[in-house]
Amino acid sequence: MQIIRKLLFFLCLSHLLPAQTDTLIELPVVLFEKSPIRSSDGSRRQQTYPADSLRPNNYAALPERLAADAGIYFKSYGAGSLTTASVRGGAAEHTLVLWNGLPLTSPMLGQLDLSLLPLGVAENARLQKGGNSALWGSGAITGLIFLDNRPDFSQKLSVRTLTEFGSFEHRQQQFKARVGNEKFQSVSKVFYTEADNDFSYFVADNLPRRVQTNAALQQKNYLQDFYWKAGDRDLFSVHLWRQKSERQIPPTTVQNTSVAKQEDDAMRASAGWRRITKSGLMQGKIGWFDEQLNYFDEAILLDSRSKFQTLTADFTTQFARQNHTVQIGGTHIYTRAESVNYADVPEENKTGIFASYQYRPSDFMLQISLREELVNGSFIPVTPAAHVHYNAAKGLGVGVKVSRDYRLPTFNARYWRPGGNPDLLPESGWSQEIYADADFERGAFSGLLQVSLFHRVLNNRMLWGRKEGENFFSAQNLTRVRSRGAEAELGTNYRRNAMKIGLKLNYAYTRSVNEVAVLNPEIDAGAQLFYVPQHRFTSTFGFDFKSINLIYRHFFNGKTTGIIEDLPAFQTADLAVQYCFKKDAIFVKIDNLWDADFFVIERRPQPGRTLRVGVTFGFERNDSDNSN
Amino acid sequence: MKLTLILLLTCSLTAFSQTLADFENFDLAPETFLNGSDGNDNFTSGNVLLPNEYDLGSDSWFGWSISNTTDTETPGFTNQYSAITGGGAESTETYAVSYTADTPVTLDLIGAAQGEAVRGFYVTNSTYAYRSMLDGDSFAKRFGGVTGNDADFFLLTVRKILNGIISEESIEIYLADYRFADNAQDYILTDWQYVDVRDLGEADALQFTLTSTDNGVFGMNTPAYFCLDELLTSDGISGVGELSREISVSIFPNPASDYLHLQTESPAAVSYRIFAVHGTYISQGEFLHSVDISLQTLPAGQYFLQFENEDVFDYRRFSVVKAEGY
Numbered sequence: 001m002q003i004i005r006k007l008l009f010f011l012c013l014s015h016l017l018p019a020q021t022d023t024l025i026e027l028p029v030v031l032f033e034k035s036p037i038r039s040s041d042g043s044r045r046q047q048t049y050p051a052d053s054l055r056p057n058n059y060a061a062l063p064e065r066l067a068a069d070a071g072i073y074f075k076s077y078g079a080g081s082l083t084t085a086s087v088r089g090g091a092a093e094h095t096l097v098l099w100n101g102l103p104l105t106s107p108m109l110g111q112l113d114l115s116l117l118p119l120g121v122a123e124n125a126r127l128q129k130g131g132n133s134a135l136w137g138s139g140a141i142t143g144l145i146f147l148d149n150r151p152d153f154s155q156k157l158s159v160r161t162l163t164e165f166g167s168f169e170h171r172q173q174q175f176k177a178r179v180g181n182e183k184f185q186s187v188s189k190v191f192y193t194e195a196d197n198d199f200s201y202f203v204a205d206n207l208p209r210r211v212q213t214n215a216a217l218q219q220k221n222y223l224q225d226f227y228w229k230a231g232d233r234d235l236f237s238v239h240l241w242r243q244k245s246e247r248q249i250p251p252t253t254v255q256n257t258s259v260a261k262q263e264d265d266a267m268r269a270s271a272g273w274r275r276i277t278k279s280g281l282m283q284g285k286i287g288w289f290d291e292q293l294n295y296f297d298e299a300i301l302l303d304s305r306s307k308f309q310t311l312t313a314d315f316t317t318q319f320a321r322q323n324h325t326v327q328i329g330g331t332h333i334y335t336r337a338e339s340v341n342y343a344d345v346p347e348e349n350k351t352g353i354f355a356s357y358q359y360r361p362s363d364f365m366l367q368i369s370l371r372e373e374l375v376n377g378s379f380i381p382v383t384p385a386a387h388v389h390y391n392a393a394k395g396l397g398v399g400v401k402v403s404r405d406y407r408l409p410t411f412n413a414r415y416w417r418p419g420g421n422p423d424l425l426p427e428s429g430w431s432q433e434i435y436a437d438a439d440f441e442r443g444a445f446s447g448l449l450q451v452s453l454f455h456r457v458l459n460n461r462m463l464w465g466r467k468e469g470e471n472f473f474s475a476q477n478l479t480r481v482r483s484r485g486a487e488a489e490l491g492t493n494y495r496r497n498a499m500k501i502g503l504k505l506n507y508a509y510t511r512s513v514n515e516v517a518v519l520n521p522e523i524d525a526g527a528q529l530f531y532v533p534q535h536r537f538t539s540t541f542g543f544d545f546k547s548i549n550l551i552y553r554h555f556f557n558g559k560t561t562g563i564i565e566d567l568p569a570f571q572t573a574d575l576a577v578q579y580c581f582k583k584d585a586i587f588v589k590i591d592n593l594w595d596a597d598f599f600v601i602e603r604r605p606q607p608g609r610t611l612r613v614g615v616t617f618g619f620e621r622n623d624s625d626n627s628n
Numbered sequence: 629m630k631l632t633l634i635l636l637l638t639c640s641l642t643a644f645s646q647t648l649a650d651f652e653n654f655d656l657a658p659e660t661f662l663n664g665s666d667g668n669d670n671f672t673s674g675n676v677l678l679p680n681e682y683d684l685g686s687d688s689w690f691g692w693s694i695s696n697t698t699d700t701e702t703p704g705f706t707n708q709y710s711a712i713t714g715g716g717a718e719s720t721e722t723y724a725v726s727y728t729a730d731t732p733v734t735l736d737l738i739g740a741a742q743g744e745a746v747r748g749f750y751v752t753n754s755t756y757a758y759r760s761m762l763d764g765d766s767f768a769k770r771f772g773g774v775t776g777n778d779a780d781f782f783l784l785t786v787r788k789i790l791n792g793i794i795s796e797e798s799i800e801i802y803l804a805d806y807r808f809a810d811n812a813q814d815y816i817l818t819d820w821q822y823v824d825v826r827d828l829g830e831a832d833a834l835q836f837t838l839t840s841t842d843n844g845v846f847g848m849n850t851p852a853y854f855c856l857d858e859l860l861t862s863d864g865i866s867g868v869g870e871l872s873r874e875i876s877v878s879i880f881p882n883p884a885s886d887y888l889h890l891q892t893e894s895p896a897a898v899s900y901r902i903f904a905v906h907g908t909y910i911s912q913g914e915f916l917h918s919v920d921i922s923l924q925t926l927p928a929g930q931y932f933l934q935f936e937n938e939d940v941f942d943y944r945r946f947s948v949v950k951a952e953g954y
Binding site: 260343419472522523562563 | 681702
């Protein structure tokens with residue numbers, strides 16, 4: 001029983017460990033070695049983004065936090081506008097976003113608008129690069145973003161608030177309250193963000209800067225989590241998340257005005273159960289997501305509404321004996337979607353089962369996974385994955401990963417009128433990766449070097465194109481995409497008395513090309529994918545002295561190809577300075593510090609220098625405290 | 629009101645017959661359109677046939693539609709059937725709208741016009757394309773670009789098809805032209821512009837292609853729409869000894885109910901013939917200086933007059949209206 005208690009305690013708190021890192025520059029760490037092998041990446045180090053950590057960057061939206069990883073590039077339509085991620089040269093649909101293990105990605109679009117997600121909706125965010133369809137199914141081709149809510153049974157009472165004001169009428173208010181004891185926890189969160197985003201941008205020499213219009217946004221997130229620890233073995237959880245966003249759609253640089261607006265409304269509910277068994281653990285969860293996306297443009301008399309519902313049930317069980325661990329599980333996802341552009345209300349039933357075996361002697365790890373999935377009565381070919389990791393020396397790990405990955409066509413690709421194609425094949429292909437991680441610690445210095453090489457071929461790449469003789473665009477399996485690249489990260493921290501200095505350098509070379517020429521859209525064989533920079537370099541410098549901490553981040557983004565014109569390389573920088581009073585803090589953040597003019601998407605301007613000032617405060621009462 | 633319209637015209641010395649495709653024969657209710665959703669895959673007016681492809685599932689179409697909508701203000705594809713002029717050419721109501729979707733569209737000559745030269749037609753911008761070029765939209769640029777100096781254009785190219793062969797010769801009409809050094813001269817067409825295509829010669833069909841300076845990998849960003857009206861075909865033998873001269877005849881009142889007064893300063897006698905708008909012969913006569921033609925027996929509708937004066941031909945359109953209860 002004592003072992004089980006310890007294991008349960010570990011399982012609950014292990015997720016919080018990254019949040020407790022006291023290094024100035026957050027370096028990738030090995031996570032969840034004892035947690036479900038499905039959620040871990042073997043012994044590979046991963047970057048985590050703990051939202052509870054008292055750092056000014058953690059009050060940002062998710063893309064701002066992940067941007068320091070050179071291997072991920074955000075395709076942003078501007079401040080507060082649609083933002084999607086390209087990981088390792090993939091498309092937005094190739095990165096699966098999970099909330100407590102349930103896919104958040106829209107089944108209609110195949111992607112998730114990350115600008116809608118404040119980092120704080122989860123206690124922990126984590127990026128896992130590389131394919132993982134064997135364990136997570138469709139869409140996990142280039143990476144996974146985990147957003148996890150976790151209990152902290154050590155806290156009896158915790159109330160924290162954040163108030164932030166900034167340029168362009170930006171205002172953000174966050175509230176989080178934990179109440180409970182060692183058995184029960186209630187966590188309530190309210191997030192409110194609004195901004196006018198009426199920034200000015202460069203037009204041309206000898207012309208005045210143009211002020212962005214119709215760019216206001218308002219985002220509301222309400223989250224409620226309940227946790228109940230039933231005995232020593234069982235943990236029950238309920239998560240409710242209401243998300244409501246209203247935003248105006250600004251005009252392009254070559255559009256006089258816009259009155260368009262978009263409303264996103266989501267109600268997400270999930271319930272989970274986890275049991276520690278003698279030899280491992282079991283867990284199950286069920287989730288119901290009801291989401292709407294409505295687009296209005298009064299100028300053109302457009303009222304476009306769409307919505308979908310998903311019901312997801314997921315179960316896994318894991319057994320461990322000595323160095324052997326086996327996890328098996330299954331997921332069923334029912335989806336229905338409605339749109340004026342669909343003829344009917346299409347439904348999809350997707351059932352996947354998977355098994356994963358992990359052998360882990362002291363310096364070695366082998367993991368093999370298999371998945372089979374049945375989609376509306378048709379089988380997806382068996383999806384395997386393998387990962388070998390070897391600790392070659394103290395602080396030095398090397399590894400190889402191979403996986404087959406796939407993505408099912410979205411509802412829009414299958415049912416949109418005109419052009420939806422119910423006969424689309426899933427995109428599928430193989431990914432390979434080799435990597436080496438080396439960490440060191442010498443005196444006041446500590447650091448980490450990570451190097452990865454990856455290669456991926458994706459067949460049946462789906463694009464909207466026009467067939468010869470057809471007068472409308474239709475979804476087709478048009479091309480094959482080969483992606484290859486290298487990523488390197490060097491991070492180091494220096495600590496002396498009350499002073500800490502950190503530096504992280506991150507570079508990614510990404511060559512992601514269409515191998516098959518396409519007539520319409522006009523894509524040459526060998527052409528780099530749209531909006532994927534071949535070179536990306538980021539650097540992060542941190543400085544802590546007593547109660548002051550400072551973070552400066554610099555980004556170099558190589559040139560990209562857009563669907564209308566090429567986009568030149570650009571550099572931006574962010575600066576954040578914070579002064580802490582115990583667990584309270586005031587902070588100043590400056591985005592685009594050097595006031596660069598740049599475009600990620602052609603005709604969609606980005607704001608120049610942006611200032612934000614905020615204060616966070618609250619109080620806590622832990623098991624070990626009587627008061628704050 | 630006296631109308632004095634001077635037109636360039638072409639005529640045949642050996643025979644003369646012209647048919648006007650004005651699309652008024654569809655008798656559309658006000659502010660409506662035909663886009664093929666009724667199951668017809670083409671529209672016929674005069675001696676031309678306009679193909680249409682309609683997709684029931686998406687309520688989308690390609691090729692040609694027939695419209696009399698008058699909305700010149702609403703931008704966007706929800707107003708895709710309107711001409712920027714607010715009506716048809718020559719003060720008519722109905723006109724044709726073409727959506728080319730980056731692919732050329734054709735207009736087939738039928739009946740007596742097949743294999744003959746098309747004389748001309750009117751074109752203008754759709755409200756959708758005009759507003760997009762003027763103000764930009766979420767997909768397409770405002771012409772002139774961010775500075776107003778981009779040398780943009782929106783070009784309609786007309787070629788003939790004869791015996792299955794598309795001609796190299798073409799006639800170009802700039803529906804918008806921002807290539808002028810002086811931006812004040814930049815324009816987007818807002819009126820019906822007459823296009824004389826006789827130089828293309830004998831044809832079985834005309835092919836229309838739209839091109840723009842605003843393009844991406846998915847094709848043209850500028851909405852691929854234009855409007856066409858009052859297309860005049862030559863029927864029978866033509867192109868022999870053609871002349872191009874002016875003839876001046878005034879007709880009034882127009883619309884008329886009881887009589888139509890014709891007046892010319894020509895010293896020679898002018899003969900005339902009256903046709904229904906679809907080419908049906910009604911009557912003929914001859915006059916010196918002026919004449920009053922009785923319209924008592926003609927039902928209300930659209931007609932045109934053909935004049936002949938010393939081997940020169942001209943035509944005029946007129947309307948007959950009748951008091952209620954007539």
